[in-house]
Amino acid sequence: MSKKIIATTSLAGCFGCHMSFLDIDERILKLVELVEFDKSPINDIKVFTRPVDIGIIEGGCCNSENIEVLKSFRENCKVLVSLGECAIMGGLPALRNGIPIEECLREAYLDGPTVSENKEQVLPNDPELPMLLDKVFPCHEIVKVDYFLPGCAPDADLIWNALVALVTGNEMELPYEVVKFD
Amino acid sequence: MNNKISRITKRYSEDPARLLDVLHDIHSLKGYVDDDDVEQLAIELVLSEATINEVISFYHFFSKTPVGKFSIYLNNSITACFRGREAVKRALEESCGTTFGSVSEDGLFGLFDTSCIGMNDQEPAAIINGLVFTKLTAFRVKELVKGLKEGKPVSELIYEGTGGGNNADKDIQSMVQNNIRKGMLLLNRDYHKFEVLRKELKQHSPLEVIQIVEDSNLRGRGGAGFPTGIKWRFGRRVDGKHRVIICNADEGEPGTFKDRVMLTEFPELVFEGMVIAAYATAADIGLLYLRYEYKYLLRFLNRILGEMRTEGLLGKNAAGIKDFNFDIRIQLGAGAYICGEESALIESLEGKRGEPRDKPPFPVEKGYLNYPTIVNNVETLASAVKIIKHGAAWYKGFGVKDSLGTKLLSVSGDCRFPGIYEVEWGTSIREVIEMCGAEDVQAIQVGGPSGVLIGLKDIDNLGASNLMKWYKPSGMMVAQKFYDRKLSYSDLPTGGSIIIFDKRRDLLQDVVMNFMDFFIEESCGSCSTCRNLPSVMKQKLQKIIGGHGVRQDIDDLLSWGKMIKVSRCGLGQTAANPIVSSILNFRDLYEGHVQAMTDFDNEFDLEKSVQAANNFVGRKSVFHQN
Structure with missing residues (x-):
């Protein structure tokens, strides 16, 4: 059996889900036997180099770059997995969804109590920067997502079990311990 | 301390379980309940302010802000919409000078939406200061509002005169129509008021009454269909200082109005059913939970209860049966569909938010104030009277197997x-x-x-x-x-x-x-x-x-x-x-x-989504195609 190809990315997330992924500890050796990584922060490959079997997305979408990356994942991956609260629900970044974006920017760059050195009232508007969306979106509201792994961050065992199931085609082991959050 | 409020709480012996009545009385007094009232109620009823506030916010017909000298609640059920509700709504907004969900500047009119008020056969209908107005049209509401502005009492504005039957009773005086199209056992003029209480009931022991109802296979008419006889038997078995019979007249399911007609035309039959149920289960407390929308029936129903007491059918040795003490009180709801669910109804009867309880325990074990409680629908209780009158075998001649x-x-x-x-x-x-x-x-x-x-x-x-x-x-x-x-x-x-x-x-x-x-x-x-x-x-x-x-x-x-x-x-x-x-x-x-050619559509528009932020920071939206 040829190895499955995996790609991962972190959009509007904190990399906590990727850290949790690394919590699979010594099983990482087993993982290398099962899969190969394509585009991913883990191996620092920046662009897709071949068709990918499983794409794993951490974080939701807060700017135009997130949208672009997410869409490229959908195009290049057969199966897409939303990993963690932010990818599934928008998570912490989505707390701004109840507040108009103008107010958020004003607070962050002009009026906020921690703004001390912006005398010229500069706002980030360089064309190089990604453009901010009016709201933070969960991934499945932008592209079709096939699977969802909840948690903040998801338990390493949950990620491992899901990967093994996806790679081997067997049913996923889902003991209560890996999806309880208390 | 406001003496008027104190007088109201004293009227209910400062009993926190009567919070709904207290709030209703404050509403009649001044139209709404403010923070000062809540503070005072909290002290006098020994409840937290939060508890009182959450009760007020739960029910449609309670308010913390003024709802207008005339508060108009226009029903928004589907039938009302089909019968021209939109035009009525616009006419109301125009003539009252305010929009729905708010009160006019002069404080005269408050306009509000409300869920089905049990008038689906005569829509569009509205409740104005507790009185029901049916078959509204744009023309009618303009006349109506004009009359109110001229200072005519609300009760004089029922434009077509009173509806038929008891709707014309001096204690109802409502324009609501009964529209009884077909009667059989319950809707039957061949009914002699309280005959069963006077004659047949005494001929049976309580257990025999339960047996007859069980034999008839009578099932709950509220919709769930639990066998009534079994419920009564359970209720009788459970020990308790008191036992409670509740008649559920909170028909909130859009499109039902049968209880309204039963209570208008055959209230004696319903009360008779409650007494029979009480006799069978040895209950001493009777409660009828009347939805707020039917408040216009309250005085009439209370009059009948008064007559029953005078005739010895309620109270001590009720219906002339020794040691059978039973009386009925009517509790007015305050507008909440969920209170039709029996455990929510019981919560509401206890003066709380009408949130359903976890079951078990079921009401027959722990219901109203934790006493064993039997909750029956209006129609179920009325049917029980006919069954005791004519026997289970007779009743089985109607309907189909189950x-x-x-x-x-x-x-x-x-x-x-x-x-x-x-x-x-x-x-x-x-x-x-x-x-x-x-x-x-x-x-x-x-x-x-x-x-x-x-x-x-x-x-x-x-x-x-x-x-x-x-x-x-x-x-x-x-x-x-x-x-x-x-x-x-x-x-x-x-x-x-x-x-x-x-x-x-x-x-x-x-x-x-x-x-x-x-x-x-x-x-x-x-x-x-x-x-x-x-x-x-x-x-x-x-x-x-x-x-x-x-x-x-x-x-x-x-x-x-x-x-x-x-x-x-x-x-x-x-x-x-x-x-x-x-x-x-x-x-x-x-x-x-749905679209045949695609399996995903999110309605997401990137261009629109980045517009606001880009405008604010002053940059152009540029999109790269890759």
């Missing part, structure tokens, strides 16, 4: 003769359609929004059959042409609401959306499933109707419909029924809307 006796149907919607029809169980939908003169029928909502929407289609040939098997409100899966489906507990159970839609109606846009709005409004908010899912499902339905739906959306709706089944009470569990049953029976309508 569903004996008769059922009061509240028929409304697109038909020539909306109103109350008393039919035998086992009557087919075809017969109902013929009876009420409906033509070009497209669909029928049986059992109100929490029931099922049935149509001409053969429903067993549709896809997603596994989902359907899982999602099975009773009666939904029976594969028969709808004309021949029969009203019975095993095929089409119903609390009696029948709403007919003819071919002019857009089932999804008009009907299902209206029903979902109802559930969104009426969720008590206790379970996250019933609080959130109806909103989310409605959004999805909107997406489908708007042409952005995909096939997956239909399946999502069905599978989310499963999730709502974990809600605590029956009402929450059925809150997705309008969508689920319309998918099961009218899948074509959904498939007609």
Whole structure:
């Protein structure tokens, strides 16, 4: 059996889900036997180099770059997995969804109590920067997502079990311990 | 301290369980309850301010802000919409000088939406300062508002005179019509008031009464169909200092109005039923929970209770039976659909928010104030009287095998003769359609929004059959042409609401959306499933109707419909029924809307989404194609 190809990315997330992924500890050796990584922060490959079997997305979408990356994942991956609260629900970044974006920017760059050195009232508007969306979106509201792994961050065992199931085609082991959050 | 408020709390012996009455009286006094009142009530009733505030916010007809000298609550049920509600609404806004959801500047008029007020056969209807006005038109409401502005009393403005029957009684004086189209056992003029209490009841021991009711196979008429005799037997077995009989007259299911007619025309029959139930179960406390919308019946009903006391049918040694002490009090609700659920109703009777309790324990074990409590529907209690009068064998001569006796149907919607029809169980939908003169029928909502929407289609040939098997409100899966489906507990159970839609109606846009709005409004908010899912499902339905739906959306709706089944009470569990049953029976309508060529559509527009931020920081939106 040829190895499955995996790609991962972190959009509007904190990399906590990727850290949790690394919590699979010594099983990482087993993982290398099962899969190969394509585009991913883990191996620092920046662009897709071949068709990918499983794409794993951490974080939701807060700017135009997130949208672009997410869409490229959908195009290049057969199966897409939303990993963690932010990818599934928008998570912490989505707390701004109840507040108009103008107010958020004003607070962050002009009026906020921690703004001390912006005398010229500069706002980030360089064309190089990604453009901010009016709201933070969960991934499945932008592209079709096939699977969802909840948690903040998801338990390493949950990620491992899901990967093994996806790679081997067997049913996923889902003991209560890996999806309880208390 | 406000003496007027103190006088009100003293009137109810400063009993916190009477909070609803206290709040009603404050509303009659000044129209609303303010923070000072709440502070004072908290001290006098020994409740926290938060408890009182959450009760006030729970019920439609309580308010912390002024609701206008004349508060107008316009019903927004589906039938009202079909009968020109929009024009009435506009006319009201114009002539009152304010918009819905607010009070006019001069404080004279408050305009509010409200859920079905039990007048589905005479829509559009509104409640103005507790009085019901039916068959409104734009012209009528302009006249009405003009009259109010001129200072005429609300009660003088019923423009067509009083309705028939007891609606003309001096203590009712309402323009509401009974529209009794067909009577049989209950709606029968051959009824001699309290005859059973005076004669037949004494001839039986309490256990014999239970046995007779059990033999008759009488089942609860509120919709769930629990065997009444068994409920009574359970209730009698449980020890308690007191035992309670509650008559549930909180028919909030859109489209039902049978209890209103029963209580207008045959209140004696209902009270008689309560006394019989009390005698059988050795209960001493009787409560009738009357929905606020029927407040106009309160004085009339209390008069009858007074007459019963004078005649010795209530009180000490009630009905002349030694050591049988039983009296009835009427508790007025305050506008909340969920209070029709028996444990929510009990909470409400105790002066709390009407949130359903966890079961078990069931009310027969621990109900009102933790006493064993039997909650029966108006119609159930009335049926019990006839059963004691004529015997179980006689009663079994009506209806079909698992569903004996008769059922009061509240028929409304697109038909020539909306109103109350008393039919035998086992009557087919075809017969109902013929009876009420409906033509070009497209669909029928049986059992109100929490029931099922049935149509001409053969429903067993549709896809997603596994989902359907899982999602099975009773009666939904029976594969028969709808004309021949029969009203019975095993095929089409119903609390009696029948709403007919003819071919002019857009089932999804008009009907299902209206029903979902109802559930969104009426969720008590206790379970996250019933609080959130109806909103989310409605959004999805909107997406489908708007042409952005995909096939997956239909399946999502069905599978989310499963999730709502974990809600605590029956009402929450059925809150997705309008969508689920319309998918099961009218899948074509959904498939007609969804896009065939794509399996994903998110309605997401990147250009629109970055606009606001870009404008604010002063940059152009540039999109790279890769």
